[in-house]
Amino acid sequence: MSQENEDxxxxxxxxxxxxxxxDQLYLAQQLGKWLLSRNISPxxxxxxxxxxxxxxxxxxxxxxxxxxxLTEIMxxxxxxxxxxxxxxxxxxxxxxxxxxATAMQQTLLPETLPQYPNVDIxxxxxxxxxxxxxxxxxxxESKSEFTVAIADITGKGIPAxxxxxxxxxxxxxxxxxxxxxxNMLRHLNSVxxxxxxxxxxxxxxxxxxNTAQHVFRYATAGQEPGFLYRARENRFFxxxxxxxxxxxxxxxxxEEREIYLEPGDFLILxxxxxxxxxxxxxxxxxxxxxxxxxxxxxxxxxxxxxxLYRRLLLLSQFELPDDYTMIVxxxx
Amino acid sequence: MELMIRENSxxxxxxxxxxxEIDAYTVSKLRDLLLCLVNRPEVKRVAVDLSAVEYxxxxxxxxxxxxxxxxxxxxxxxxxQNLSPRVERLFRITGLYERMVPHKGESE
Numbered sequence: 001m002s003q004e005n006e007d008x009x010x011x012x013x014x015x016x017x018x019x020x021x022x023d024q025l026y027l028a029q030q031l032g033k034w035l036l037s038r039n040i041s042p043x044x045x046x047x048x049x050x051x052x053x054x055x056x057x058x059x060x061x062x063x064x065x066x067x068x069x070l071t072e073i074m075x076x077x078x079x080x081x082x083x084x085x086x087x088x089x090x091x092x093x094x095x096x097x098x099x100x101a102t103a104m105q106q107t108l109l110p111e112t113l114p115q116y117p118n119v120d121i122x123x124x125x126x127x128x129x130x131x132x133x134x135x136x137x138x139x140x141e142s143k144s145e146f147t148v149a150i151a152d153i154t155g156k157g158i159p160a161x162x163x164x165x166x167x168x169x170x171x172x173x174x175x176x177x178x179x180x181x182x183n184m185l186r187h188l189n190s191v192x193x194x195x196x197x198x199x200x201x202x203x204x205x206x207x208x209x210n211t212a213q214h215v216f217r218y219a220t221a222g223q224e225p226g227f228l229y230r231a232r233e234n235r236f237f238x239x240x241x242x243x244x245x246x247x248x249x250x251x252x253x254x255e256e257r258e259i260y261l262e263p264g265d266f267l268i269l270x271x272x273x274x275x276x277x278x279x280x281x282x283x284x285x286x287x288x289x290x291x292x293x294x295x296x297x298x299x300x301x302x303x304x305x306x307x308l309y310r311r312l313l314l315l316s317q318f319e320l321p322d323d324y325t326m327i328v329x330x331x332x
Numbered sequence: 333m334e335l336m337i338r339e340n341s342x343x344x345x346x347x348x349x350x351x352x353e354i355d356a357y358t359v360s361k362l363r364d365l366l367l368c369l370v371n372r373p374e375v376k377r378v379a380v381d382l383s384a385v386e387y388x389x390x391x392x393x394x395x396x397x398x399x400x401x402x403x404x405x406x407x408x409x410x411x412x413q414n415l416s417p418r419v420e421r422l423f424r425i426t427g428l429y430e431r432m433v434p435h436k437g438e439s440e
Contacts, residue, residue, distance in 0.1 A: 244427025
């Protein structure tokens with residue numbers, strides 16, 4: 001403890017004892033903050049207080065002795081503070097690393113949506129925490145075809161982000177082969193099954209949209225079913241599909257399905273962050289989700305995605321417990 | 333919401349009764365117990381009763397996936413039973429249902 005600190009401390013105590021003014025207490029608060037910023041420990045402050053009392057006048061022996069007890073107790077407080085300070089530094093370092101990882105994760109996700117005549121595409125993806133376990137991918141293969149993938153990786157955070165990079169690089173490599181959806185999932189399952197933690201798995205829906213014929217051919221690996229809207233009937237159907245999630249069993253096969261879209265029809269691909277929403281004490285039912293979507297059928301694909309997100313957020317009182325991703329593909 | 337686990341065992345056959353919600357906050361208790369059981373050589377079969385489980389998330393499903401993979405190595409048999417409709421739907425969607433729910437006529 002420097003002499004300068006002790007002099008300031010002495011002046012504050014002396015002036016306060018003379019007049020007991022509020023401004024002296026305010027000065028003491030400021031000094032406390034300054035001492036903290038200089039990592040002065042509680043036991044040093046206790047010693048300083050004892051020294052200052054001796055400078056200001058005769059201190060009875062029992063008060064001098066009692067400071068021994070206070071100092072011992074303050075040493076423990078000091079140890080706790082130093083431990084907290086060290087933890088805080090580590091936490092700040094970890095936060096900085098997570099910020100970098102979050103930025104890197106963003107580079108794995110496409111920034112723009114495919115543009116094709118007569119197809120309106122909308123998308124929204126909101127992570128529940130800093131790092132998302134939801135993954136989506138578009139690949140424009142030709143003037144008339146693009147592929148779309150939506151996936152949910154078990155859990156969130158860094159393990160999910162690491163798995164996401166594996167998925168992205170596998171999809172980039174396999175993308176050049178223009179595999180049929182079932183084959184794509186079969187290859188991805190082989191990669192994921194060999195390289196993922198046993199507790200993790202990935203659900204995915206992968207499809208190819210032919211914009212000349214408006215045919216969507218897709219396969220599903222454990223993914224929450226999306227919706228198909230038929231404009232002529234003004235009715236929603238489940239986007240059915242069956243197939244084991246990626247990473248669960250080697251050698252899994254994935255059945256392909258095909259849908260022809262008429263003008264006004266649209267597809268909704270989603271993750272379970274959309275459907276597994278708790279409103280009060282109960283989970284929203286798919287029929288209720290359909291009711292909300294029915295009010296959006298005339299909106300553009302992007303408006304539909306944005307509106308549903310906002311309405312669900314409002315219903316769940318602004319809680320977003322899981323990553324939320326929804327893709328809308330509409331034939332105009 | 334908590335997860336309660338009760339355990340009965342006899343002659344290498346273990347039955348776990350789960351009650352509550354299985355999510356990221358409660359799953360570690362189940363994971364530790366289940367993986368420990370299926371890795372013990374004297375344990376021949378583990379059945380998990382999910383009748384009182386109202387909710388399971390992907391980390392909960394992941395625990396059953398890890399236990400199922402461990403069983404392939406150890407030869408232990410793992411089964412889940414009495415799934416509520418909501419939990420059954422999730423097991424069916426992910427493809428675990430046919431792998432972990434005994435067909436009628438099989439031992440339960």
